[in-house]
Amino acid sequence: MKNPNIAAISTPPGKGGVAIIRISGGDPLSIAEKMFVPAGKTAVAAFSPNHMYPGEIDAGDFKDYGLCVYFRAPKSFTGEDVVEFHCHGGSSIARGVLRRAFELGAAGAQRGEFTKRAFLNGKLSLSSAEGLIDMINGESEAEVRAGYMLYCERLKKVADGLQASLTEILAGIDADVDFPEEDLEHTDLADVKTKIGAIRDKLIELRGTYSVGQKIRQGVNVVIAGRPNTGKSSLLNALLGADKAIVSSVAGTTRDAVEGALEIGGVRFNLYDTAGQRESENEIENIGIERARQLTEGADLVLFVLDAGEEFSEEDRSIAEKIENKNKIVVYNKSDLSDARGMRADIRVSAKTGENIQTLKQMMLEKSLQGYSADAEYLIEQRHYFALGKALEGVEAAYRACGNAPLDLLGIDLKAAWDALGEISGMTANEAIIDEIFAKFCVGK
Ligand SMILES: Nc1nc2c(c(=O)[nH]1)N(C=O)[C@@H](CNc1ccc(C(=O)N[C@@H](CCC(=O)O)C(=O)O)cc1)CN2
Numbered sequence: 001m002k003n004p005n006i007a008a009i010s011t012p013p014g015k016g017g018v019a020i021i022r023i024s025g026g027d028p029l030s031i032a033e034k035m036f037v038p039a040g041k042t043a044v045a046a047f048s049p050n051h052m053y054p055g056e057i058d059a060g061d062f063k064d065y066g067l068c069v070y071f072r073a074p075k076s077f078t079g080e081d082v083v084e085f086h087c088h089g090g091s092s093i094a095r096g097v098l099r100r101a102f103e104l105g106a107a108g109a110q111r112g113e114f115t116k117r118a119f120l121n122g123k124l125s126l127s128s129a130e131g132l133i134d135m136i137n138g139e140s141e142a143e144v145r146a147g148y149m150l151y152c153e154r155l156k157k158v159a160d161g162l163q164a165s166l167t168e169i170l171a172g173i174d175a176d177v178d179f180p181e182e183d184l185e186h187t188d189l190a191d192v193k194t195k196i197g198a199i200r201d202k203l204i205e206l207r208g209t210y211s212v213g214q215k216i217r218q219g220v221n222v223v224i225a226g227r228p229n230t231g232k233s234s235l236l237n238a239l240l241g242a243d244k245a246i247v248s249s250v251a252g253t254t255r256d257a258v259e260g261a262l263e264i265g266g267v268r269f270n271l272y273d274t275a276g277q278r279e280s281e282n283e284i285e286n287i288g289i290e291r292a293r294q295l296t297e298g299a300d301l302v303l304f305v306l307d308a309g310e311e312f313s314e315e316d317r318s319i320a321e322k323i324e325n326k327n328k329i330v331v332y333n334k335s336d337l338s339d340a341r342g343m344r345a346d347i348r349v350s351a352k353t354g355e356n357i358q359t360l361k362q363m364m365l366e367k368s369l370q371g372y373s374a375d376a377e378y379l380i381e382q383r384h385y386f387a388l389g390k391a392l393e394g395v396e397a398a399y400r401a402c403g404n405a406p407l408d409l410l411g412i413d414l415k416a417a418w419d420a421l422g423e424i425s426g427m428t429a430n431e432a433i434i435d436e437i438f439a440k441f442c443v444g445k
């Protein structure tokens with residue numbers, strides 16, 4: 001039985017230059033034969049794979065002039081035969097072309113069904129498919145980079161390597177468990193313990209990248225705090241390179257927090273400019289100050305802004321105490337006015353002239369994602385983090401059992417770790433997990 005043909009519009013809805021309708025399955029070319037009239041001499045049935053053919057796309061009720069491509073199984077995204085129609089990007093055009101494909105026997109593709117077929121046909125692993133979603137949903141370049149590393153099977157290769165080490169240890173153990181009477185020492189316990197320890201260390205190292213990975217996914221929340229008039233709103237504007245927040249020489253200008261986002265090194269930073277904190281009689285200002293305090297408490301990083309033209313005041317001290325244990329950068333602003341003060345500062349900047357603003361950005365990146373490197377790998381999926389956690393549990397139990405418990409028990413713990421590692425690529429993942437992952441895709445992917 002050939003796989004049924006499935007079809008969907010693979011480009012986003014709405015108007016655009018071009019829209020793509022994709023059909024994958026047992027025989028999409030038979031559908032193309034009935035709805036595509038090549039402009040050139042080659043008939044649809046004789047199309048060479050991976051070539052673009054111009055011609056008339058016949059949707060039945062209307063026609064469009066576009067392109068048709070054929071990919072021959074298994075050399076396609078899904079591993080099946082694939083046909084694509086590239087029509088003009090009007091939503092009625094794309095829907096009409098899709099409807100024609102349905103009339104000619106194609107079924108509507110479910111969410112993620114193309115990619116699921118690619119997975120089932122061994123074209124990519126589960127973590128690679130997840131990397132694709134991460135790239136598509138990614139809102140920063142760092143997310144796209146991390147997603148692409150997953151897509152390229154970087155994590156799968158690491159998990160496979162650890163599985164191979166476990167397989168080797170397990171083989172030795174199995175031999176001793178199965179043929180104890182042969183008195184052959186397959187298992188040198190000290191050696192096994194060293195090997196298990198190395199696997200454990202690698203797992204701990206990998207899991208350690210998840211905290212940065214989460215920030216890559218969610219963005220780093222940075223709160224700009226300080227007493228009134230130090231130039232917090234001016235600093236927000238300088239960092240964003242845009243006139244987002246109101247600036248004035250009146251103390252207590254900002255009330256509601258003003259948000260803005262920027263990328264530093266490809267990582268998204270969510271900035272919050274807050275009300276200047278001081279003792280105030282004004283009810284509305286006090287609401288703003290309370291919001292500022294709450295935001296500051298939840299921040300990943302606080303930019304504590306001081307005025308380089310003024311002494312460190314009682315108000316400054318009170319704020320400094322509140323954020324004592326927070327991850328923070330002490331910023332002396334208005335460096336253009338004075339260079340005498342600001343000895344306590346991590347950095348001196350001028351929101352007005354732009355002095356040191358770039359350096360501050362680098363410092364923000366370093367302070368919130370220590371040692372972040374665009375080429376390094378970071379866990380960004382909670383599922384992978386949990387799978388590695390399960391693997392670590394098994395490996396740690398085996399490490400403790402080594403020399404203290406019978407060999408077959410050691411084997412059970414190591415096998416559990418092996419299974420957990422296999423969940424990453426999907427080798428040992430169950431169907432429910434697989435369905436859940438592909439349901440997160442959009443139709444047409
Ligand atoms: N028009 C179009 N653009 C697209 C896609 C698509 O399906 N259609 N993609 C969809 O996501 C992405 C590209 N992904 C693709 C992945 C594999 C193959 C493919 O044919 N692979 C074969 C042949 C490789 C080879 O020639 O060596 C294979 O893996 O065997 C094609 C597209 C992004 N751009």
Ligand SMILES: Nc1nc2c(ncn2[C@@H]2O[C@H](COP(=O)(O)OP(=O)(O)OP(=O)(O)O)[C@@H](O)[C@H]2O)c(=O)[nH]1
Pocket residue numbers: 227228229230231232233234235246247248249250251252253254255274275276277333334335336337349350351352353
């Ligand atoms: N010379 C100089 N003036 C600055 C600088 N940054 C801000 N100012 C001035 O300082 C005053 C206060 O700036 P804001 O950015 O509104 O200060 P703020 O901290 O947001 O004040 P509140 O919202 O009231 O808490 C304005 O008159 C700005 O023009 C700077 O780097 N140099």
Ligand SMILES: [Mg+2]
Pocket residue numbers: 232233234245246247253254273274275276
């Ligand atoms: Mg302000």
